[in-house]
Amino acid sequence: MIAINNLTFEIGARKLYDEANWHIKPGEKIGLIGANGTGKTTLLRMIVGEYKPTSGTISMAKDLTLGYLNQDLLSYASDKNILHVAMEAFERQNQLHTEIENLLKKLETDYSEDLLHKLSDKQTEFEALDGYNIEYKAHEILAGLGFSEADTHRKLSTFSGGWRMRVMLAKILLQAPDILLLDEPTNHLDLPSIQWLEQYLKDFEGAVIIVSHDRWFLDKVINRTVESRKGKLTVYAGNYSFYLEEKALREEIQRGEFKNQQSKIRQEERLIERFRAKASKAKMAQSRIKMLDKMERVDDVDDDNPTVNFTFRFSKQSGRHVVTLEDITKKYPAIDILDHAEAVIEKGDKIALIGANGRGKSTLLRIIANADKDYTGTVTTGHNVTTTFFAQHQLESLHLENEILAELQSFAPKHTDTELRTILGSFLFTGDDVFKKIKVLSGGEKSRVALAKALTADANFLVLDEPTNHLDIQSVNILIQAIQQYEGTVVVVSHDRYFLDNVANRIWYIEDQKIKIYPGTYAEYEEWNSKRKFEKAPTTPQPKKEEKKPEPVKQQGDDKNQQLKKLNQDLGKMEKQIADLESEVKKLENHLADDKIYSDQNRLKQTNTAYQQKKNELSTVKEKWEALAEQILELE
Template identity: 85%
Template sequence: MIAINDLTFEIGARALYDEANWHIKPGEKIGLIGANGTGKTTLLKIIVGDYKPTSGTISMAKDLTMGYLNQDLLSYSSDKNIVHVAMEAFERQNQLHDEIEALLKKLETDYSEDLLHKLSDKQHEFELLDGYNIEYKAHEILAGLGFSEEDCHRKLSTFSGGWRMRVMLAKILLQAPDILLLDEPTNHLDLPSIQWLEDYLKAFTGAIVIVSHDRWFLDKVINRTVESRKGKLTVYAGNYTFYLEEKALRAEIQRGEFKNQQSKIKQEERLIERFRAKASKAKMAQSRIKMLDKMERVEDVDDDNPEVNFSFKFSKQSGRHVVMLEHITKKYPAIDILDDAEAVIEKGDKIALIGANGKGKSTLLRIVAGADKDFTGKAIVGHNVTQTFFAQHQLESLHLENQILQELQAFAPKHTDTELRSILGSFLFTGDDVFKKIKVLSGGEKSRVALAKALTADANFLVLDEPTNHLDMASVNILIQALQQYEGTVIVVSHDRHFLDNVANKIWFIEDQKIKIYPGTYQEYEEWNSKRKLEPKAAIPAAQPKKEEKKPEPAKQQPNDNKHQQLKKLNQDLSKMEEQIAVLEKEVKQAEDQLADPSVFNDAAKLKDTNALYKAKQAELNTLQSKWEALAEQIMELEA
């Protein structure tokens, strides 16, 4: 499909790639990995033709179609609604649609055979290209990426950069190219959208190359791993976990070969030294010297997995209860986040706060941290609790003119320079790196500095909002090690499931405006939640909070049996209607699941039937919900 042969790419005097080779085969799902700065994004740009190699060749079929998602698309804007932007993927179908519309307009005044034939031909081609389903496909993929039906009518220009990136991803997926090149596709997605994308890519029939720091995502999607390192591309025939195991095995073999070779070299050097001074042995000594010079040296194994070599200490222990949330209600004009919610954070908890974007994770985190006080209820901080709150906006509070070491010295004056350099070394700032000014650092490097600051604070409670954003795998691994050995309490919001699974011992999620708690690791929660989704949701009206009936004052009591009978009958009808709504919601959900099934959306006939069923059930549900609202209002009027 694509053959990269002897690729060399130089930036100034530095060779980012040096005679690298790689063949991408049809249907392969590849994770392109490597430390920051090893040229992963550059390689994608070379493949699509944005950059020209210094030497070497890239060969591919002339008719090969490529879909390329890159971070430059963040700046793309349009005044069209997002469905229209996504549907730009269907270039030929859109052209045919416009031509058909124009022909239909002409037919209002001209009934010639020629026009009718042209219309028939265009409509036939449009149908063959599945043109009548393109809008449905656009809606389906946008829904999978987290857009509501209301969002679909909004202009692209009204969305933030992250949400625009989702639209561009939808457009690329709709193109269904021969090969997808995806540069950090999960960066702006929440967990449900990441899981949807995983399923979509697993079912995708073309080839895929993914650059990502999300190892959980890579493990779910890829079947090949290519490592970019020291100017070369090394292929591993498995997912990311396989790569780690295989690389460790190769490193063990290489380390053994290096030790054996070093032993042999030392032995030869001793012989040369012994015989060099003897005239009778000088020729032999010279021969051995030449042999050593020609010997192809085995390199020692570099340690790509730095370990945390310092301990996080705090001067005082917190009480048993770190934060107690009592009767918390938090609302925005358009959405209710929490309603009379309660939870307790206990000493030693390491909590992962998870869920879809817009469900209130960051809001709840700010309430816990004391940064949001606009709510009803109480957030009670426990005895001796000292807190540090890390969020992405804190990168802006870094002092740009400070050197990295100066930034930590000013923040943590109790630590010695040796301790601070050790901490920075664990966050990949070694040697003279610590003297770099903050203003010259990349986004990922600034994140590492801000995290190092947070972890040097004398705090027994860490509140972390998306700490893994902009971090490469090595940096995420460092943070995992740091939090595993941290003896305080942690609550964290993150979309990195590998990170969460290795740090959290408790999961919080917001459901029905309450804080729900799962006592276990993220993987255990995933397994439990998958089983829960498969169970039918029975309608239990009694479980819903009921309005207390107003008791009439004794002096004004007017016995009215008819009114009580009417209320009783209406409440019975309401309960039956709620049961019907629950059944319909289940049927709508089943239809939605079928529409997302590759065996359905790849079969035009099945897709048409399933889509018709879905629309019918959705319409029936909307009608019933309207009736329920009217009935509920009638009951409230009678109860008043």
């Protein structure tokens, strides 16, 4: 489909890619990963022809169609409504529609055979291209990405940047290209839209290449992971979690080879020193020196997973109740957000506030942080509570003439320069970057500085609105570690589900203008919520003949017993299936524990893939078993 051979790309004296190779096959769902600055976006631009490689080739079929979503599309401007903009994807259908309309107009006065034949040909082609359904398709995809019917009639220019980017994504999806190249597609989506996009991409028949820092999203969509690192492209035959496991195995092998080689080198060096002392052995010493010089050296494994080595400091411990919300009502002209809502945030809570955009998450966050006072009800901040609020508008409080390091020094004088540079390094500011002035930074860079400031504050209560925006996967991991070790209280809004699952111990969501609470992790909440949706789903109506004659109580009891019997039989089958899968998983684990497997990369990959598949199957069957067991308990 696409063949990348010996690709080299240089920026000045630096080689971003150095004879890299990669073959993209039809239907593959690929996650292109790597630290910031390793060339992921550059590679996508080379594939679409925007950049030219220094050397090497990128070859593909001439008729291959590409759909490329990138952040530059934010600058696209139009005064047409978003339905019209999305339907620009159907270039040939739109052209035919215009031609058909013109021909029909001419036929009002000209009934020639030539015109009728032309009209027939155009209509046949239009129908063959499914032209009569293009508006329906556009409505369907726009709805999936969170647009209401009323939104489709609004001009593109009236939407914020994030919503305009969704329209661009809709337009690209409607083009249905052979291969989709998506650069951070979840950046401007809320959770329901991300979940819709996941399913769309899984069902998409073409190939997909995704650059994303959203680990959860990658795990749901991709079946290949390609790592851009040190100028090379390394392919892993699985999703992001598989990549982590496989990479750990490869690094373990590499670390062993490195240690063995270093031991051999030291042994040779000792022999050389001993031979040098004897004239009769000098020739042998020279021979061994040449052998060492020619030896292909094995690199030691680099640590790509830095850990947090700074500590949060706050001088006061808060009281038990951090914030109490009583009888809160908040309305906008077009929507009611909260209606007599109540909730309590207690010391040590780490709360994820989730839901679709427009449901009031950020509004509630501002009320909690005392940044929005236009509501009715009472918000009580507890004893000794000191709050730091991070949101995108906090960028305005940065001092533009300050250097990055000086900005943090003035804000957090209790921290040493080493600690501050460590924090900044976690958020991608390394070396002399810390001496850049705030005014020359991009919006994303300013956001990272503001987040670093928030984490150095003398605050025992952190309120964070989308803190993972503009962070790569490593930086998200750093933030996770930082919040996990933080002994204060946290409330966070984020669409990064991996991040939420690793930091939150309580989930808040707004439903029916009330604050609802789930006491657990995000993964537990999602499992519970999917069961709840299933239980709420409408049941299939009974045949009318059964509705006409109500059955006696005894018959209903018999039906219940029959239903229970059937459900218990199904439960027994699932238990047998679970036992079989657990046995298969155990066998595969034993294979992976065998040292011999590491000498056969193909066998290792196959075994790892089978292991991951069986683990996923086992997890799915266990979930079904739990849902069925709960149904049986309710009936009993």
